[in-house]
Amino acid sequence: MSIKKHVKLGLSALALSVSLNSVAAEDPIKVGILHSLSGTMAISESTLKDTMLMLIEKQNAEGGVLGRQLEPVVVDPASNWPLFAEKARELLAKEKVDVIFGNWTSVSRKSVLPVVEELNGLLFYPVQYEGEESSENVFYTGAAPNQQAIPAVDYLMNEIGVERWVLAGTDYVYPRTTNKILETYLKDAGVSANDIMINYTPFGHSNWQSIVSDIKKFGSAGKKTAVVSTINGDANVPFYRELANQGIDAADIPVVAFSVGEQELSGIDTGPLVGHLAAWNYFMSVDSDANYDFIDAWVEHTGKEAAVTNDPMEAHYIGFNMYVEAVKKAGTTDVEAVKDAIIGVAVPNLTGGYATMMPNHHITKPVLIGEIQDNGQFSVVWETPSTVAGDAWSDFLPGSRDLISDWRKPMKCGNFNVVTGSCGGKAEVASN
Amino acid sequence: MSIFEQLTDREHVFEFLAPVQSPVDVRHGPILYLEDVSVSFDGFRAINNLNLTIDDGELRCIIGPNGAGKTTMMDIITGKTRPDTGSVWFGSRHNLLTMNEPDIATLGIGRKFQKPTVFEALTVFANLELAMAADKRIFPTLTAIMKAEYRDRIDEVLELIGLKDLRDRLAGILSHGQKQWLEIGMLLMQKPRLLLVDEPVAGMTEQEMDRTAELLTSLAGKQSVVVVEHDMGFVRSIARQVTVLHQGSVLAEGTMDQVSNDPEVIKVYLGEDA
């Protein structure tokens, strides 16, 4: 009988969805939220859903946009990549949302990309990523490698005097690309190949003993050594624990991480990690009123005094405000109009400056280096003098060196090759 | 000889023209022949240089107390268990120790288990169909069609084992006795040269026993039958030659009267106080 009940429920839901097809989404502005609420990525993504709900709530309280209220449409792609594509299609084709905020992993973005382009939707992607992509329908509010990795390496090289490098990462595209870029970058800076150690581990790798001891060995060669970590999510806790237990502290071998933020630290006993570094475009500890207000709002929204904020949340904050501004500027939610309007829009970020949407659909960000403190926060020890513009195509990869992206008319091209002068990136890589 | 000579030689018979005959070669000697067979399971000697010869067409009863190694012996003959030492020959051509269960079965050794095992999820008819002597390789089996003659043969057997009206029932719902019969029926479908029958009448009524008895005796002659049974009455009713197993080796052999008067046997059966 339970079956029957479920079937009935399902049928009614179908009926409901079918009827939704017919209703043209007119009055409210529909905002699709595409973040995993279950499965392995829920740990990172679920808070972003709450952030969006908070921002939308706030905007509605201020009277919405163009006098229209915003209506969030939340779905759960359940950390399942094909499901991401399916859900994106559902949001755009069935729910007829005006914009989507979502995705965390590169693979989920890649699986959603064709759908968003086909149905000409708008996607705001809030996480730092490997670059090498520029879509007319996607706005990358997270950091590109040149907004995170390269400044961090500069810091280590110039301020700390690091000469020997461990590039440790989880084996997927973001670390691969980042490390590839860094490798070229370091070699250009005169670091010899045997002063670079590259190591990849599977997702959720939990047994770091031998790798950490390798790092220890590598670090004991008489040159200042640092670890550049692109280790993802769950694998970090055991990694840092092992570091601490094998007695590697920040003084000997500092670890600079690109995927470890306040949220990840909230799951780690940070006592032994004090001094290890992270590079982001935002830290919860940033001393600015905008930030303090945001934190207050967030604590209020979650009802948890201990709730933390992190970089992707700021990215959504920026992205959402940019969308709102663009809609106001265009006077409509029509995708084409918004796409044109949003380029050049500048909104305040949480670090006391402004973020501007560039023609390549990436934004300008300051780069901050923070040291982990015992309270799970970062204290900023260095930051770029001015904001850095995101670079879709890295200058340190052979394939993309000659590519640029500019979505303004007349060029309107995501991978324009300055050498061949043609769009569609007919790169010379084919030959080499 | 060269192919030319072959062609000219009137006497020569080409392989593919040769008449098919049972592969088992019993022209000189017994159909089953066990010599000095021994096997032990972690220390315990189940079979202890056992020597046994079954002649073609013979009906042999094997008795013996529990743990005498009766079932183990059958396992060895059918290839389920490999003996540590000794040799087992089927006819004078086939060394059973080099073959696996399916080969031995197709060669013409059928076995009925102590505990009746039929395919409960299949119909009585299907059970017999599967047992039927036929090409049992994959694709022939896949493309096999139920020819009229097969159906008739199955029906014959159904008649014989008295399950005609349960033909299309699942074997699972049969009574214990009926399962015994079904399994005997499956044995018949196999058209084996040698039947190994383990406790055929366990859980059977008197008249069922009698029918089994006459069935087995009728089989003898065309086929060789080895019956392992506890029920002395039954054994007496069918036995010509009886072999007594004890502690994995032959204790006595002969007619029922001979063995039943054998002091050794009496000792074993009536216990030490005899």
Place this chain on the structure above:
Amino acid sequence: MGITGSLSRLLLVCLLLWPAMATAQVDDSEAQQLLTALAESSFAEKKTVVNRIAGSGDERARTWLEAFAANKLARIESTGQFVIVLSNRGRNWDVESATTGESLGEISRRDIDTIRVNNSLRNELESILSVIDLKSPDENSRLTAARALKGNVDDGLAQQLPDLIEAETASDVQLALTEALAIYRVEEQGDASAVAVLSGSLNSEARAALQNAARSDDPALAAAANKALESIEQKLKLNRAAETLYFGLSLGSVLVLAAIGLAITFGVMGVINMAHGELIMLGAYTTWGMQQLLPGQPGLALVLSIPAGFLVAALAGIAIERTVIQHLKGRPLETLLATFGVSLILQQLVRTVISPLNRTVITPDWMSGSVMINEALSLTLNRMYVIGFALVVFAGLMLIMRKTRLGLEVRAVTQNRAMARSMGIKATKVDILTFGLGSGVAGLAGVALSQITNVGPNLGQNYIIDSFMVVVFGGVGNLWGTLLAGLSLGTINQLLEPWAGAVLAKILVLVFIILFIQKRPRGLFPQKGRAAEG
């Protein structure tokens, strides 16, 4: 990095004025001025300020510097007053005056400017404090101080060291200081004679110094250094072998812990419990909960959560047994499906009730860090405890299964349910207890794992598959098999990892299991019984 010249001056001060220092105190204006300098100067300048503070001989200097190193020295934006932060969590921080030491209560984050510190400064401070510690009465602190000096000695300090070594009473401290000096001599002065001291030393700084020396163009020095390095390498090889073995065992013990509970529920009862991982997770969360209940004493909490974790998981297991599994008697396969559903529910339950985020489980001091066998080989403590714990749990289980009435009944029931029933054994009761036991053990595994890896909703999933592999590899229903399987798989994995890499190693282990099962279709220790036939 070396300590700037100022440090040695400071050291002189310390050495000369030490007794006097204890009482000296600069007046508040100067203190204010010193701290202001610290607050407003750049990282580079801060170094000198730090030394001035240390040199000032003020008794509060140490408190200031320690607070500063811990990022807890701050200034109130509005009043300009300097404070030391006592608790720096949440939006309002509890502070006390840096100068007077009186409490100022809670002040909003917005109004507090912490004086920023970075690694190199922290490094500097550590060395300064360690130099001060060189004179401390406590031998251990002297030893750590001396060890910290290795590779951190500079000219000024080098002149002081011989006297210190003279004065030093404890031999190991003396040794450490001598090495520290030798390292300095090799590095800075290229003194070949000092090499002898270092030969055979396993200290990484020493090795680093030698490696640099080996590259030097002074042939004598280079030769000596190379020789010394060789002898070191020999020792290192052994140590690395030992290390790998240890790694293997500790990984193995984790596998054993994770699998042993399954060996009972699955191996003995034949229940394919896909929720096993989630039971482990429950154990881990219990540990977290305990630490929440007893803030400030993680150690006690951890100890208490051993029985607690067992109980929680056991009860959860029994609940599963009563509500689901008992309806599936004789349908082991169905249990796989039902418990799979249960595991989904449990995971999402944790996500919604507690949080989708990982939880912090603090490692008590007596479990963190590592025991140093020698300077190249140190065994991490938490893993050592886990190994021990695994063995204890295993022994306990063996006892229960072999020696107790329950164990007897369990075996009876699993061999032949009907028979056992007829002999008056309450099969249902046995089922409940067995399943409870297995689940409880899973809970224990969770408690242990909380010290090694994430405590989060996905904890279970990461271990369920490995657990099944271990149980099957060991031979279903055989505890010894599970133990051996776990340890051997762990060791194999760790032996492979150095040259195959983490991913490939895991793949190879899996392939190995597949092939092994070909050879022994019933695992390491085949078991003749119901569960195996299953």
Place this chain on the structure above:
Amino acid sequence: MWLTRPLQERSTQVFLGVLFAALVVVSALHLFMPEDSALYVSSYTVTLLGKYLCYALLAVAVDLVWGYLGILSLGHGAFFALGGYAMGMYLMRQIGDRGTYGDPILPDFMVFLNWQELPWYWHGFDMAWFAFIMVLLAPGLLALVFGFLAFRSRVTGVYLSIITQALTFALMLAFFRNEMGFGGNNGLTDFKDILGFDLRTDATRLGLFIATGIALAVGYVICRGIVTSKLGRVSVACRDAEARTRFLGYRVERVQLFVFVVSAMLAGVAGALYVPQVGIINPSEFSPLFSIEIVVWVALGGRATLYGAVIGAILVNYAKTVFTGIMPDAWLFALGGLFVLVTVFLPKGIAGLLQKRRKAETTEPTPAQEATA
């Protein structure tokens, strides 16, 4: 003929009838209904249904080995994914120079990993016929080798299940490795067209949907053909009394191998049709949990009935779609609860319910009692 035999039996006729009816109705509603009508079936729904049908075919394949052969494969996702990758590689090659880097031969992910030329195993996938053969061959061969080893050494029951799980787990880890040349974690995506038809057009979508429906029909008939043949009865015999079957002269291991390979190939086809419709294939399809889920579909629909598997697969995935939409935070409770309730209260699955209506004793071979697992 064994393949035509099923067409005479009523259950198959009904199944095919319903299936084709569904295909026709959906296509009609999609093509001839105005966009705004309540009855209009959007291309989104069409693709969704297409996905369900792929899963249904996969479930049928699993039911064939589990229901009729008693082999509980917890690794069928591997065959599904292999078929998918074979198709994915073809689709990748079809992109040609339309990729971001515009490399005529190398797929994008290879370009930015600076691969100089195509790995040998990527050759030939630019030809549809080759790729389509591989869709069958890749899973088939894996099943052949694995099955040969396993069945020859008579690995049975839970041991077999666990090593199938090990198999798919190992493959998942392997495919995650970027060195493998299958795109690592990102897998293969951003496909442009198949056999010259643009994947983004509704027509192609509908075409794929119908193709999947037909594939399911064919697959179903093949399975039915096997299980109603004598071989089918033999495999049931193997399932319930392996030893006995041997003593009847059947080579059990060969029977198992044959059926296992057929099933693997069907799974491969399902995967191949799945990829162009969802637009991505990546190692997560190898994940053991997915394989377990497939088994759950079958159990839920009703083991050893084939049509039950179809019902189960479609129902569970439909439920997933609905729940993840209407109750994003709680859908796992619903799904988990569903599994528990069904296994406890419907031991024979949904098919069991339907069978109750049919006459009491049936010639349908259903598992005697759990011989496996």
